[in-house]
Amino acid sequence: MYAWMWRKLPGPWPVKALEALVAFAAVVLLLFTVVFPWLEPRLPFNDVTVDETPAATATPTP
Amino acid sequence: MSTHETRAPARTPAPPRDTVRTVVRSVGEVFMTLGVLLLLMCVYQLWWTNVESAQAITASRDEIVKSWHQPLPTPSPTTSASASSSSTGTAAPTATRAPASPAYGTGFALLYIPRLRDKVWGLPIHQGTSKDVLAQGAGHYKETQMPGEVGNFAIAAHRSTHDEPFANFPDLQAGDKVYVQTRTTWFVYTLTKDDPNLSPTDVWVVEPVPGHPGTTPSQKLLTMTTCTPRYGSTGRWAWWGVLSSTIPTTSPAPDGLTGTA
Numbered sequence: 001m002y003a004w005m006w007r008k009l010p011g012p013w014p015v016k017a018l019e020a021l022v023a024f025a026a027v028v029l030l031l032f033t034v035v036f037p038w039l040e041p042r043l044p045f046n047d048v049t050v051d052e053t054p055a056a057t058a059t060p061t062p
Numbered sequence: 063m064s065t066h067e068t069r070a071p072a073r074t075p076a077p078p079r080d081t082v083r084t085v086v087r088s089v090g091e092v093f094m095t096l097g098v099l100l101l102l103m104c105v106y107q108l109w110w111t112n113v114e115s116a117q118a119i120t121a122s123r124d125e126i127v128k129s130w131h132q133p134l135p136t137p138s139p140t141t142s143a144s145a146s147s148s149s150t151g152t153a154a155p156t157a158t159r160a161p162a163s164p165a166y167g168t169g170f171a172l173l174y175i176p177r178l179r180d181k182v183w184g185l186p187i188h189q190g191t192s193k194d195v196l197a198q199g200a201g202h203y204k205e206t207q208m209p210g211e212v213g214n215f216a217i218a219a220h221r222s223t224h225d226e227p228f229a230n231f232p233d234l235q236a237g238d239k240v241y242v243q244t245r246t247t248w249f250v251y252t253l254t255k256d257d258p259n260l261s262p263t264d265v266w267v268v269e270p271v272p273g274h275p276g277t278t279p280s281q282k283l284l285t286m287t288t289c290t291p292r293y294g295s296t297g298r299w300a301w302w303g304v305l306s307s308t309i310p311t312t313s314p315a316p317d318g319l320t321g322t323a
Contacts, residue, residue: 001088001091001092002091003087028102031099031102031103031106032102032106032110036102036103036106036107036110039103040106040107040111040193041193041194044295045107045223045293045294045295046107046193046220046222046223046224046289046293046295047262047289047295048191048196048218048219048220048221048228048287048288048289048298049191049196049201049203049218049262049287049298050260050262050263050264050265050267050268050287050298050300051262051263051265052263052265
C-alpha cells in the first residue's frame, strides 16, 4: 500500500519525501479537526456527570 | 529470480507476483496504520484537548467578565453596541437573566477553589453538562438550583483531558472554601464531605437533599462531581459543601481570594 503510494508520488526522492510529509500532515490535521472531535463524545472516556441511563446500562436486562 | 527464460526480450522482467507476500505486507501495513491512528488519538486526547480547552476557558472567562460590566438589560452581544453613553437607544428587551436559569451553554459564574488554584481560578461555569459545554470549563446541572438558592447547586468538570480543571480533585479536604462569583455576589461554600466511590448512575448526589428525594430542602448546598479513576469513567467522585457566606461583588473580595479578576 505504502510502496504503491511511494511509486505514485511524482519527482525525485527528496521531492517524494516532502510530498509524503505534507500528505501525512494533512491526514493528521483532518483527524484532529474533524474525525477525533466527532469520535470523542462517542467513546466511553471522560464522563464526569451522573446521569439517569448512560447508554442504557441501567436498564435491567430481561 | 533466476528462472526467467532466455527467449524473453531484453527488458527488465516484471517482479514475480507473489500474492502471499503482498497479502502479508498489506495486513502488516494496515495494523501499523491502526497503531499510528491510536497513538494520534492519545495525543489528541491527552494534549490537544488541553490546548483547545485552555483557550476556550480563557475566552469564556473574558466574555463573562465583560458581560458583567455591561448594564443588566443586555441586548444580545452583537458587538454593535459601544455607542458610548446613553447606549440603550434601541428598545432593549427587558430580559433580566440574573436570577432565572441562563440559557443552555451560557456562562454565568466563575469558580475559585484555593486548594485547586493552579486550575480552578476563575473557571467559567456554564449552564448544562454536555461534553461540548464541559470543554469550556465547569458545567452546571441544569435541573439543579442556582448559586445561593435553597437546594443544591451542582456542577461537574473534567479531571482528565480538556484542560483537566479537577485534576487534583482528591486533594480537596473538608473545610476547604469554594468561591462562586456571579454578576452580583460572591457565594462562599465550605466543603463538608465527599464520596469517591459513586456509580455513574447515582443521580441522587445532585438532588436538592442528596439521597432524600421528595424532601423539602432547607440548606443551600454545593455539589461537585468528576470522574474516577482519573482517565476513566467507571466511577464518580462527589464533594458536597454548604453555603457559609454571601458577599456582594461591590465589596472587597472575600478572605482567601487575592489576585482575582
